[in-house]
Amino acid sequence: MELPETLRRRLEDFSRTVLFDQSRAEPFSEDGDTFLPHxxxxxxxxxxxxSLYFNMWFFPWWWISETVMLQLKYPALSDYYKFILVTILILMTLIEAIRLYLGYAGNLHQKVPELAGFWLLSILLQFPLILFQLFNEAILIQPLERGxxxxxxxxxxxxxxxGFVALRDMVRHTExxxxLRQFN
Structure with a gap:
């Protein structure tokens, strides 16, 4: 059973004004009267x-410079900082590979779980680790490292x-x- 044309138009207008954010692109074709699938x-x-693309190309250079600087200052570091810096280098390498993969998959394929994982890895692990390396003067930060x-x-x-903005938009879209599926 198909809805009458006037009722269908009113439901479309209602769903457009109530459910959709008006700042986004209108879901209409160029002729203005055909509803495109949401x-x-x-x-x-x-x-x-x-940002993910440029980060992917920058990260190997970061890793090489970090490894060279760690090797140069290793004899001057205390034992616990030697352990901490080697552990951070290994962790950041693994996390960055996973994080970049999740970012690509979540953003390009519009997958909410992958993008959420990318965002959580960025905020909870990578950002604190890089801030530790950037602001802890006890690890003898070299100018190249700081850069x-x-x-x-x-x-x-x-x-x-x-990533937060993209994740928010994808969640709103999914919602x-x-x-819309409830109306069908």
């Missing part, structure tokens, strides 16, 4: 994707902010799809 919208964040840590911290901060 699940065809692209929600990937260009800013997040660009690459600042760049990596800016990447992580940018990705955390743009609106759920509400």
């Amino acid at each position: 699940d065809k919208q692209v929600l990937s964040s260009l800013q997040l994707q660009m 690459v840590h600042i760049i990596l911290a800016l990447f992580i901060l940018t990705q955390a902010l743009s 609106s799809q759920f509400h």
Whole structure:
């Protein structure tokens, strides 16, 4: 059984004004009268994707410079800082590989769980670890280290902010799809 045309139009108008954020692109085709499927919208964040792309190319340079600087200052460090810095280097390498993969998968494929995992790894693990390396003077920070840590911290901060916005938009989109399916 199909709904009458006037009732269908009123439901479409209602769902557009109540359920959808008006700041987003209108779900209409160019002729203005055909309703496009709501699940065809692209929600990937260009800013997040660009930041992930450049971070992917920067991270090997960060790793090489961090390894060289750690090797140069290793004899001058106390034993517990030697252990802490080697552990941080290994952890950050593993976390960064997982984080970049989750960021790519979550953003490009518009998957909420992957993007949420990426965001949590960024905020809870990578950002505190890079801030520890950036601001703890007891680890004998070298100028090259300070420079690459600042760049990596800016990447992580940018990705955390743009990842939050992309995640919020994807959750809202998923929620609106759920509400639309209730009408069908």
